[in-house]
Amino acid sequence: MTSSTPAVPDPTAPAGAVPRAEDEVVRICRDLLRIDSSNYGDGSGPGERAAAEHVMELLHEVGLEPELFESAPGRANVVVRLEGEDRTRPALVLHGHLDVVPAQASDWTYDPFAGEETEGLLWGRGAVDMKDMDAMILAVVRQMAREGRKPARDVVVAFFADEEAGGVYGAGWAVRERPELFEGASEAISEVGGFSVEVDGRRAYLLQTAEKGLAWLRLVADGTAGHGSQTNDANAVTHLAAAVARIGAHRWPYQLTPTVDALLRGVADLTGLPFDAQDPTAVDALVDALGPAKKFVGATVRHTSNPTQLAAGYKANVIPGRAEATVDVRLLPGFEEAGMATLRELAGEHVRIEPIHQDIALEVPFAGDLVDAMVDALHVEDPGATVLPYTLSGGTDNKSLARLGITGYGFAPLRLPPELDFSGMFHGVDERVPTDALRFGVRVLDRLLRTC
Template sequence: MTPDGRTSTDAPTGAPSAAEAEVVRLAQELIRIDTSNYGDGSGPGERAAAEHVMGLLQEVGLDPELIESEPGRANVVVRLEGEDRSRPALVLHGHTDVVPAEAKDWKVDPFAGEEFDGMVWGRGAVDMKGMDAMILSVVRQMVREGRKPARDVVVAMFADEEAGGKFGARYLVDQRPELFEGATEAVSEVGGFSVDVDGRRAYLLQTAEKGIAWLRLIADGTAGHGSAVNADNAVTELAGAIARIGAYQWDTRLTPTVLSLLEGVADLTGLPLDVDDPLAIDRLIGALGPARRFVGSSIRTLANPTQLHAGYKTNVIPGRATATVDVRPLPGDHEAVLAKVRELAGPHVRVEPEHLDIGLEVPATGALVDTMTDVLREQDPEAVVLPYMLSAGTDNKSLARLGIHGYGFAPLRLPADLDFTALFHGVDERVPTDSLRFGVRVLDGLLRQA
């Protein structure tokens, strides 16, 4: 039972809180501001969304700061004074940019923020304007009611997360580190959502994320006529490199986070866990349903070729061929993985980094994790909380440069039949409205208690 007498499947009794009443509207408003990030500077930027966030915070009497790293690339930061200012601060952060969307592929306009079938639809509903709306609605309610969080909370809405954070979190960490003074922990996206495991509802708390190495491969050869013998063909060299990298089977390695997750799934399902048996590991991952997409990528490094460029005419052998590879190393394996990619590329193909970032693994136990578990169980008493590793990355990578431990905790109680992980960067991205209201209640509890 929850403190107000509800069970885990009951709707809230009485009138909804102010935050619950407005979270859907705030999510819709943010989705309707196109902040598509193409990664090359050609998008609309985040300024309009940042100004909207500023207005929402100023409306309740806060004094946030808008910080542009470049024209149009805007971030918003405000610090809430906590009840106990002697404790380390908590960073509660979101990002306002989204990946692009092809409207012709969607059932709805991806930037209309429509609500129907109990869902808010649109680019960013999941990643991560829904969570942004949850954060803003909870903060607005707390300020209006004159309540303080348990400790200082730095609320940040970053630009550019979808392209590595150069104009967002990374910029503020490097140029304005004083904004995060005293902070030791952070909470943000891609964790805290529920999955069905053998009929039990489990919430995946993100305590780790893989590294990033976006690499460019370059092969130089001798240009010439397509009809002539050419033993120095750049395309041939590059194609061989790409084939070797794409086909390479990286070793399985279970980090502490992943091992803890699999142990939890084994307890829930009764399936055996044998760390030396790939089939046993696969069965446990499969028990997570659609979430296996994320978890299945967390047991080994992955390197996926993504782009190829060469030549300009069929009968001309080009002097250069290039490709890109998206490499996601396990935490701690970064240098060894880069060395292996260079070996696979071969002596005639250069490997140059486009973007590098670290992998993370933070403690899956401790006071903050206990509090996140407690506030989830206040709203869902049967909740099981399991740690997991995100196969992608978040702005917690940038905050780690300041020694801040980052967690993924955007709490959503989801329908068991919703393929939620497919909605990240997917077509017809959407989030249940009830899940947003559930998340508001959990986040409010987190700020009260953490």
């Protein structure tokens, strides 16, 4: 794929005629929210094609030449490379995903695919995960193209399919089948970081430098089928239920990774609370000081294992010969093997574990030129704020890019009101993002691409 150079601005256009990213980011986000790109994880649903075609239109409109490719019918991805001022430097990947998790309209205040804007908030499925960041990327790239301005280095702008189901049809497929798209890239930026929280009355931004490993596992118990009235010591349901109960109730010990350690030390500095990695009470107090963000951070001081699905039997008086369950396991960077060993012990001798989908954990330094540029860009827009590293309890497409040696960060910059439960809206009901936060984000991203 050839690089796209920005469109040359019209010298006869009146001053101020070029739309700014701040002027159109809300509209772009609203239009994306109105496209249902729900990912049910089983191949059903509308797919990302409509959203990808809309992205193509927005990029073509400003003279860029993106490529749209499908990994399967309807599973569409869009990539364009922007030529940088210094092409001798490694490229940066700036990426988002176009799919969203499903939403039940009856549970929402507003239709999740209506893109309702009210009282300074934009509502809809994907408003925080992650069509907000998609819109910020598009708005900034469009402004740069209109102005004929290049980023500091080559930037590979990518919008992937299927992130919400592990990226098999999106970033994972692109890395495996189209690695040339990312040639020369060394670093990447995507979700979920750069958003603000209030800590003891002071604003802090959480920059994501790590994410837990992913393991969607199937527990399988094989037993002896028989009549429900008979004694049966090889009851598959009994064996499975016991394993599920052990795994679901297991209290994983605290294990502070370097990123979590650095975050909690930063919170201690802001609050004056004591930091003691060996004292769970002290750790809990520091996590609680992060307010709504404790939902993310509280899940990163230990492994988690949550049973999510059960399946067995076909009639009340028939003991089935097989029973299955699904468990969502998230493992801390550096402790994955020990975590899996514990899960096998908890499952017991009568239950085997089969992988459904697994992916790596990530942890990268909170240091270097790119981190410095992200921190500086935030400080220009919000002087005096603190920037801290943190670990994401979920996962992102940076896992796939890591297979090409690309170091990934979560940086979707948003200055948020302290009362907004931002982390609680991921995959939740009534997703919404402040329109002012979107405008803040494009200012930060624009400055970052000028300097990084």
